[in-house]
Amino acid sequence: MALIPKIEPKQEKKVVSARLDEEAHTMLQRYAAFLGGATHEYIIGESLKRLFRRDKEFNEWLEKQEPGAPTISHGTNGSSSNTKTQVRPAPSAA
Numbered sequence: 001m002a003l004i005p006k007i008e009p010k011q012e013k014k015v016v017s018a019r020l021d022e023e024a025h026t027m028l029q030r031y032a033a034f035l036g037g038a039t040h041e042y043i044i045g046e047s048l049k050r051l052f053r054r055d056k057e058f059n060e061w062l063e064k065q066e067p068g069a070p071t072i073s074h075g076t077n078g079s080s081s082n083t084k085t086q087v088r089p090a091p092s093a094a
Contacts, residue, residue, distance in 0.1 A: 004046035006035050013041070 020028065032038045052058065063069075 002035060004035075004043065004050060006038065018044075 028040055028043060031043055032040060035043070
């Protein structure tokens with residue numbers, strides 16, 4: 001079973017540019033094929049959302065940055081397509 005859903009929801013997009021080593025790029029291409037032709041941006045985005053949901057230390061850190069602000073929602077199943085993720089913007093350094 002795939003760890004991320006095979007459905008690409010329509011959402012507003014922000015541009016991020018990244019360079020991957022050859023092995024990571026090859027595996028990204030293979031995972032896209034495994035998911036039936038998913039885009040690289042979809043796989044990367046869903047993987048990051050999963051990481052953010054599951055990293056307890058990161059979520060504790062987020063809570064300390066803005067106590068009481070909504071944190072990342074935790075679904076019962078990380079691969080559920082109806083799991084909602086709310087990510088707070090990082091505090092500005094200015």
